[in-house]
Amino acid sequence: MLGSFAVLRKQSLLGDAISHAALPGIAIAFLITGAKDSNVLLLGALISGLIGTFWIRGIISKTHLKSDTALGLILSLFFGFGMLLLTFIQKQPNANQAGLDKYLFGQAATLVESDVWLMAIVTGICLIVLLLFWKEFKILLFDADYTKTLGFNTRFIDILITTFIVLAIVLGLQTVGVVLMSAMLLAPAAAARQWTNNLGIMVLLAATFGAFSGVFGTAISASQNNLSTGPVIVIVAGIFVLISFIFSPNRGLLFKQIRFIKNRRDLQLHKTLSFMYHIAKTHENISHPHAIKILNNFQGYTKGTLQKLVRKNYVNLNGSMWSLTEEGFKTASNLYNQQTENNG
Amino acid sequence: MRLNKMMTQDKNNDETPAFAGSIAVKVDDLTVAYNYKPVLWDIDLEIPEGVLMAIVGPNGAGKSTLIKSILGILNPIAGSVSIYGKSYEKQRALVAYVPQKGSVDWDFPTTALDVVMMGTYGSLGWIKRPGQKEKKMALEALEKVGMLPFKNRQISQLSGGQQQRIFLARALVQDASIYFMDEPFQGVDATTEIAIINILKELRKANKTVIVVHHDLQTVPEYFDWVTFLNVKKIATGPVKDIFNDDNLTKTYGINYKVSIQE
Numbered sequence A: 001m002l003g004s005f006a007v008l009r010k011q012s013l014l015g016d017a018i019s020h021a022a023l024p025g026i027a028i029a030f031l032i033t034g035a036k037d038s039n040v041l042l043l044g045a046l047i048s049g050l051i052g053t054f055w056i057r058g059i060i061s062k063t064h065l066k067s068d069t070a071l072g073l074i075l076s077l078f079f080g081f082g083m084l085l086l087t088f089i090q091k092q093p094n095a096n097q098a099g100l101d102k103y104l105f106g107q108a109a110t111l112v113e114s115d116v117w118l119m120a121i122v123t124g125i126c127l128i129v130l131l132l133f134w135k136e137f138k139i140l141l142f143d144a145d146y147t148k149t150l151g152f153n154t155r156f157i158d159i160l161i162t163t164f165i166v167l168a169i170v171l172g173l174q175t176v177g178v179v180l181m182s183a184m185l186l187a188p189a190a191a192a193r194q195w196t197n198n199l200g201i202m203v204l205l206a207a208t209f210g211a212f213s214g215v216f217g218t219a220i221s222a223s224q225n226n227l228s229t230g231p232v233i234v235i236v237a238g239i240f241v242l243i244s245f246i247f248s249p250n251r252g253l254l255f256k257q258i259r260f261i262k263n264r265r266d267l268q269l270h271k272t273l274s275f276m277y278h279i280a281k282t283h284e285n286i287s288h289p290h291a292i293k294i295l296n297n298f299q300g301y302t303k304g305t306l307q308k309l310v311r312k313n314y315v316n317l318n319g320s321m322w323s324l325t326e327e328g329f330k331t332a333s334n335l336y337n338q339q340t341e342n343n344g
Numbered sequence B: 001m002r003l004n005k006m007m008t009q010d011k012n013n014d015e016t017p018a019f020a021g022s023i024a025v026k027v028d029d030l031t032v033a034y035n036y037k038p039v040l041w042d043i044d045l046e047i048p049e050g051v052l053m054a055i056v057g058p059n060g061a062g063k064s065t066l067i068k069s070i071l072g073i074l075n076p077i078a079g080s081v082s083i084y085g086k087s088y089e090k091q092r093a094l095v096a097y098v099p100q101k102g103s104v105d106w107d108f109p110t111t112a113l114d115v116v117m118m119g120t121y122g123s124l125g126w127i128k129r130p131g132q133k134e135k136k137m138a139l140e141a142l143e144k145v146g147m148l149p150f151k152n153r154q155i156s157q158l159s160g161g162q163q164q165r166i167f168l169a170r171a172l173v174q175d176a177s178i179y180f181m182d183e184p185f186q187g188v189d190a191t192t193e194i195a196i197i198n199i200l201k202e203l204r205k206a207n208k209t210v211i212v213v214h215h216d217l218q219t220v221p222e223y224f225d226w227v228t229f230l231n232v233k234k235i236a237t238g239p240v241k242d243i244f245n246d247d248n249l250t251k252t253y254g255i256n257y258k259v260s261i262q263e
Helices: A003-008 A012-033 A038-062 A067-091 A113-132 A134-142 A144-149 A154-176 A181-195 A199-223 A229-247 A253-281 A292-297 A303-311 A326-343 B002-013 B063-070 B088-094 B112-124 B132-144 B160-173 B190-205 B217-223 B246-253
Strands: A315-318 A321-324 B023-033 B038-048 B052-056 B078-083 B095-098 B178-182 B209-213 B226-231 B233-239
Touching: A012 A038, A012 A067, A012 A154, A012 A181, A038 A067, A038 A113, A038 A154, A113 A134, A113 A154, A134 A144, A134 A154, A134 B112, A144 A154, A144 B095, A144 B112, A154 A181, A154 A229, A181 A199, A181 A229, A199 A229, A229 A253, A253 A292, A253 A303, A253 A321, A253 A326, A292 A321, A303 A315, A321 A326, B023 B063, B023 B209, B038 B063, B038 B209, B038 B226, B038 B233, B052 B063, B052 B190, B052 B217, B063 B078, B063 B178, B063 B209, B078 B088, B088 B095, B088 B112, B095 B160, B112 B132, B112 B160, B132 B160, B160 B178, B160 B190, B190 B209, B226 B246, B233 B246
Parallel strands: B052 B209, B052 B226, B095 B178, B178 B209
Antiparallel strands: A315 A321, B023 B038, B023 B078, B226 B233
C-alpha cells in the first residue's frame, strides 16, 4: 500500500536502504535491554531506520552526491555496522542471543499474537492517515513546488509519508527480513501500476497483491517442510509482478506487441487499398478490372494483404485481374479524406 | 461574453485587500545563491498591476529562480517580496503558479481533470476533499483552454502542448490576481501557443497581472507590454516600447545584439 508512494516518488531503493538501516537498531536495542522482546527491538529498528532515512536526505541535499550514491552508502554502512553488532552479540555468553538473525531473512513462524495485533493497529493507523491526507499526498507526489505555492507545508507531508514508509518496513522485518523487505514494499506497487492509471485503484490493488502474496506464500511454505516463509512470500509477489508486466491490458508487454502488430497490418491494408483507389479513380467505372501486375509497382503490396481485402469484400479477384468493389471504393475514399484532413 | 464573466469575477476580488497604489509585486534587494555563486544578485523590481510582463535573459540568468524565490519555493539569502504591499504568505490566495512542464512526471497515474482540480486544493485547505463545486470550476477552466474533450484522458497520453494547457487550466482555477508562468511556450505547437496567448490577453483585459519567463525574443513585442531583462542582476525593466532595444539586449546577452527585432 505505502509502496505505491515509494514507487511513484522514484525512491524505490529507499525502502531497501531503510530496511538495512534498521538492522543496527535491532542489535543495539538488544544490547541495551538484553531481552528479545520484539516490540523493543522493532522500536530500535524504527529509530535507526529513521536516522538512516534522514541521513540519506541530508547527504542528497547538502552534498553533490547523487541519490543512488547516498542510498548505497547508507545501506552498506548501516548493514555492515548491524552485522558487526550481530556477530559481537553472538560471541556473548547470553543464552538469549540465539535467534536475532531471524531479522535477516525473516521468520513468520516466530510471530506471536501480540506481534500480529501490533501490525493490525499500525496498518489501521496508516489507513486512516492515508484517507485523511489523500489529497495532500497525491498533489505532493505529483508536483511538490506547486503544492508549496498553494500554502501547504510540504515538509510536514513529506515527513508524514516517509515516517509511514519506515513504519511499514520495520513491521515487515519480522516476517520477510532485512534483505527481502524492499521487495515486499515495491513488488505489489510495481505490479499494481501496470493495471491502472488511477492512483486510488493503484493503492488498493497494491494492498490486495501484497495481502495475497502474504497469504499464498505462507500457505505454500506451511505445506512443505523446510521452506521459509519470507522468501516464498517474496517469490509469490514476484510472480504477480511478472504476470502484470506481461498480461496487463494497457502497459503489458504482450498486449503492446499484439497492438503493434495489429496496427502495422491495418496500416498495410489501408495503404494497399488507397493505392488501388488511386488507380481506380482514373477510370470511369470503379470496378474496372486491372491486371494484378500493376500492384507490383507498389512496395507494401503482398498477396496476403490482397486476400484479406477480398475477404473484407473491398476487392474482387478474378483470375489475375482485380477490381475494387463499391464498398472498397467508398472505404478508400473515406480513408483518403481523413488523411488529407489530418495533414491539413 | 467570456470577458464579461471575468470582469464580474474581478469585482468579487475587489473585496480583498486595499491595493497599495498599483504595484502588484515588489521585490527588494533579492539575492539568491545555490552554493557559493549567487544566481540572483540584489534584484529590485516593481511590477505594476495589469501588465503582461516577460522576463528574458540567457540560460542560467536566474529567470526561473526569480519566480521561485518570489513564490517562496526557494529561500533567498537576502531580500523581501511583497504582493500588493503585504507579505506573500498573507497574499497567497492572490497568486497562481504555472511551473515548467518538465518539472513533473507525466506518467503519474491521474487524469487531466484531476490535475486541474489540484488548483482548488489551496482554497480547500488541509484534509477537506474537492466536491461538486470544485469539479465545476475545473471543468470551466478546461473549457477555457480548449481541453474539455480530454478531461478523462490519462495525462501521459496528452501531447506536450496539451499538458501545458492543463497546467494553465490548473492555475486559472485558482482565480488569482497575479499569475507566474515558467516558460509556458516551451515546446508547444502553434495551436497551443495561440491558445495560450489568447488566454494571457484575456487575463490582462480582466486587469490581472501576468509574469512570464520567456525565451523567444522575436515574439516579445507582439505578446507582451512590459519586460524585464535579467542576467543575475536586473538589467532593465519597463514598457516594451521604451526599453526593448538593442542596447538592453546586448547588456543582457553579452554578445553584440545588432539584429533589430522590433522591425
